[in-house]
Amino acid sequence: MKQIFMLFLLFTSLFLSACNAKIESKQSSLSETNQSNSPEFIGYITKIENQRALVVSSFSKEINQTRKEFYDAVWVSNIPSDVKVGEIVHVWFEGELATSYPGQGKAAKVKIAEIKKPEKAILSPDEIIRKALTNKDISNVNILVVKEVNYDEKSAVWTLRYKSAMITDGSLEELTIQVPDR
Numbered sequence: 001m002k003q004i005f006m007l008f009l010l011f012t013s014l015f016l017s018a019c020n021a022k023i024e025s026k027q028s029s030l031s032e033t034n035q036s037n038s039p040e041f042i043g044y045i046t047k048i049e050n051q052r053a054l055v056v057s058s059f060s061k062e063i064n065q066t067r068k069e070f071y072d073a074v075w076v077s078n079i080p081s082d083v084k085v086g087e088i089v090h091v092w093f094e095g096e097l098a099t100s101y102p103g104q105g106k107a108a109k110v111k112i113a114e115i116k117k118p119e120k121a122i123l124s125p126d127e128i129i130r131k132a133l134t135n136k137d138i139s140n141v142n143i144l145v146v147k148e149v150n151y152d153e154k155s156a157v158w159t160l161r162y163k164s165a166m167i168t169d170g171s172l173e174e175l176t177i178q179v180p181d182r
Contacts, residue, residue, distance in 0.1 A: 039090035039111070041074060044129070046144040048085055052077040054102060055089060056145055056165060069172050071145045071165040073102035080110055086129030088113040102143060118151045121158075122181050125149040128158045132177050142166055147174060156181040 047054040057072040076091055083089060094108035117124040123131070128149055133139050143165040150159045158179045163172045 040093050041072065041076075041091040042088065042113075043072070043074075043091075044144075044146045045083055045085050045087050045089055046129075046146070048079075048083070051079070053079045053083060053089075054143070055091060056102075056143060058146055058148075060145075071143070071163075073143050073165060075102050075104045076107050076110070077105070078107045083110065083112060084126060084130070085133065086126030088115060088126075118153060120153045121151050121156075123158070125151075125158075128160060128179050128181075132160050132179050135177060137175075138162065138177055145172075151181065 041055060041057070043055040043057040045053045046056050052075050055074050055076050060069040060071050062068050063070045074091070074097065076089075076093075078094070090111040090113060091105075091107050092109040093105045095106055098104035115125050129146060133144075138144065138160075141162070141164045145163040145165045147161040147163060148159075149161075151157075152159070158181060160177050160179060161174055162177070163174050165172065
């Protein structure tokens with residue numbers, strides 16, 4: 001009886017280790033696939049602190065009937081040292097994301113989106129966002145959603161449309177700030 005029990009344990013452990021090997025190989029090929037395909041998250045970098053960046057989506061989604069406007073935001077660690085506030089980044093994650101708000105995750109890959117400045121403008125959109133953040137009203141926004149950055153070449157003034165994405169019920173108030181192109 002003892003020998004049968006030992007044989008049963010041996011076969012069970014072999015079976016379980018074979019199952020684990022198959023699961024691990026699928027997971028690694030899945031993560032390789034994710035890194036080569038489209039990014040898992042796209043957004044503006046709105047803060048950089050403690051070797052991580054807060055990346056916030058410009059697109060809202062409805063969670064339920066009371067939360068009609070929700071913006072994804074993630075503190076991304078393992079961020080390249082050359083990224084700047086105001087840039088749009090494409091992020092691929094390594095491992096799991098913490099489900100806090102903002103979320104937290106480690107970047108496996110980060111690509112900075114190229115955004116061309118208007119022909120007659122002196123500053124670029126990311127420079128305008130950094131300049132706007134020197135204003136105390138916008139700098140006090142904890143989770144900044146950049147909705148749009150527009151340049152009016154007649155007046156040489158940029159208009160930045162933004163919202164605060166702090167969790168509240170209902171819709172979020174949209175604000176604007178104008179920044180001269182100098």
